[in-house]
Amino acid sequence: MNKDQLYSFQEAMIYSHKLSQISKALWKSVEKDWQNWIKDYGLNINEHHILWIAHHLEGASISDIAKFGVMHVSTAFNFSKKLEEQGYLTFSKKEDDKRNTYICLTPKGEELLLQTLNTYDPSKFGVFSASMPIKELFGRFPEFPELMSIIRNLYGDDFMSIFNKLEEKIEASLDDQPASPVIAAEEIASSHS
């Protein structure tokens, strides 16, 4: 195969189908567990994602929400409006940017998000429990460099910044607490399917 012939149709078909099947299987699992996690708070995944992003970015425009939440702009707007009506966030202008509207969580919105985070149980996420054998084998969670490269090519550099921002924010917020709890192996083992 010379340099101009990068792949056969057959290879393309097999790879593309495999990746579609993988993506669907992963997301359907995450979606189910995410819904179960937040259902008692009267939120759907999009609403929870909006609260999460607005909290982590410390004020987010509708296009930030749409981009980092991987949702349509109209979805981002409609659910943000609904959250505003319930008093969880406000739409406002920034001091240094009068053109765009920013979403900021109200104390009630911050409180709700915090409540959901306090009931977060990693072992109830199938993809998390299913990653534990890798963590046990290699001593760390997988980092998926190839997938991250694919997502970077798809969504751009800016999209990737959410991963660092979330990490920093989670580290900062947990450092404020007296001690980070460490979960024992038995607890995980009992939750393995």
Add this chain to the structure above:
Amino acid sequence: MNKDQLYSFQEAMIYSHKLSQISKALWKSVEKDWQNWIKDYGLNINEHHILWIAHHLEGASISDIAKFGVMHVSTAFNFSKKLEEQGYLTFSKKEDDKRNTYICLTPKGEELLLQTLNTYDPSKFGVFSASMPIKELFGRFPEFPELMSIIRNLYGDDFMSIFNKLEEKIEASLDDQPASPVIAAEEIASSHS
């Protein structure tokens, strides 16, 4: 950290959130491109997935469709019924298994699936184009061993068999054709975003 302490809450939170974000981003991209691909055939993704699975398994039960299509049993049943009403498949019993109902494509269903496959253009799938730099760099498409292990832990060994079955079937059906077309680098380059 001793053996009983496998992860901190902070690590769990960061990893779990990262994986959720990755899963959503990948699937939303695949979903959009898949919809675009088949929209002219009056099919939605679930219906196309059902035709595909029934074709590849050469007869599939509703629970096969639900499992390999990662959809609820009721979704699998309702969309299969709709496809039956349109004459694309039939429900029938197998000679060696009179208890279960199997779905088989009709010639009209096979024809429709074939039409969609003939208009499949890998470069129109964002995740595919976004994988090309990896293919160029390493000479092969990524295989995602860690993800495959996570999916195996989540869905079981049986679920993984779909990957081999699809691969065999695609190879067999393309081998029937006179020559597998090879796509040139320029075509891909022009479709890169």
